[in-house]
Amino acid sequence: MENFKKVHNREKTRSVKWDMRHVVFQSDDVLPMWVADMDFQAPKAVNDALIERAKHGIYGYTIIDDDIKNPIINWISKRHNWEINKEWLSFSPGVVASLHMAVQAFTEPGDNILVQTPVYTPFYSVIEAHERNVVKNPLQQKDHYYHIDFEDFEAKLKQGVSAFILCSPHNPVGRVWTKEELQEMARLCLKYDVLILSDEIHADLIYPGNTHFPLASLSDEIAKKTITFMSPSKTFNLAGLQASYIITSDKETKEKLDNQLLKQGHNHINTMGNTAMEAVYKHGAEWLDELLSVLEEHKKYVTAMLEEKTDVLTVTRSEGTYLLWIDCSQLQLNSEDLKSFMNQTAKVGLNAGIDYGDEGEMFMRMNIACPRETLEEGVNRLIKAVNNR
Structure with missing residues (x-):
């Protein structure tokens, strides 16, 4: 300690x-x-790995190989009971950058995108910067604890929503959504054909008595309509190293997202981010x-x-x-x-x-x-x- x-x-x-x-x-x-x-x-494993990498002294273009992908896969399996494979992984400098890419790839100007407020501030700019409309599903507070208003959630989807940006766990209110809450949100999104962009950057930071369930792990049907955004940056204090990854099981959806990442030049992470990600998922x-x-x-x-x-x-x-x-x-x-x-x-x-x-x-x-x-x-x-x- x-x-x-x-x-x-x-x-x-x-x-x-x-x-x-x-x-x-x-x-x-x-x-x-x-x-x-x-x-x-x-x-310490991160600092040791970065120092060792720096001793090499050459910082050319870096590949993302199985030595990085396999520790991610193992981490998610052990910490979140979700079995993924390496073909589902994409990489970018950060979750916010990835959300920008997803909004551009899967929605059009003028489209409505749902968020649950109060919510992480960049969600607003991710939507509005691309001329999409923010639609709010305000969370309901009772006795200093927040709940989802599912009646309002469905009403908003019914009005026409292209995508839903889920914050799970929720920043800033600190909710870790139950499996039942996640299943109901997913059920309604499937009903109204709404793509789910699931920001799960805080997934590892869970207090005793609570369990984080990756939304896409709940069923193949839900996974097909979900893109999951994760990173070691919050968990291990690596934000300045700019390394994140995206999990997309649906092949067609992943290809479309990867094309957008490539188009915008956000389809890679830097040498030190690579090194740190491998170290923490192996030894953190x-x-x-x-x-x-x-x-x-x-x-x-x-x-x-x-x-x-x-x-x-x-x-x-x-x-x-x-x-x-x-x-x-x-x-x-x-x-x-x-x-x-x-x-x-x-x-x-x-x-x-x-x-x-x-x-x-x-x-x-x-x-x-x-x-x-x-x-x-x-x-x-x-x-x-x-x-x-």
Whole structure:
């Protein structure tokens, strides 16, 4: 666990999280707990592999061979009980880039694309940048826990939707969808002939008592209408290495997606991303198990502290990801004043809930993937600011 206790100075490393504070929060003394990367070093196996590769000193074009594909296949089989084969795999620099490619390949300008709000902010740009229309199926919150409004879901599909971008596990609300929920969403998409683009980048970050089910693993029929997007970037803190993969079992669908990736020049990953992906999927399991234990304790700590030490901040019940969705509605501030309060008064840099959709107006998103010392400092700043307001 010592790997997760050490505080690393990330300033002046061109870190978006730390070196963009003045731009994002208009202050350099804000404690950044926002963008989804971790303040933990990646597994030692990654650093060893990257250093060894760098010793070679030649960085030419890189192939993606079975030494990379087989560890992915084995990982998904062991961690998610899903048997895939290497012919289903495609590669790109990132999940968001892949979603852009899929939207262009399988929908047309003016088409409607469904999302479940509040939702990961790039989903909006993935749709709107290509002149498609965002259709919302707002999630319903009850007792600080989110549910799917299936009546509204079907009503939206019935009106005409070309694709549905599923966030599973869900960012930012932390839901890990049950098998029954996934089956019902898939049933309705099949009924209305809607392609499912399933963003499963947080699939490995699941808290005890919950299970992530890859949507396409539920049946061959569902798999035929589903494209799955995954990456080790969130799991092992590799976002800057830009490596992701796509799983598509339907041959015709995969060919169409691969053509779009090729057309846009996004059908490969860089040398170091290749190297890191192989290393973590071969040797990262123990590190991940330790991380999950740390995150579980962090989640419990933040939840207990905010609810015991304040009367206005409540953490939404989270089942996955290292992102907590905090209900700030009792502060009775509008979205702009809430952001200002967190940035200027509490001096904690969180993601503003309004950025995830109007449904998130009274919320803030907190990244708890940091050493306990950093976490406690951020929580104490919040408590102090709230209780002195």
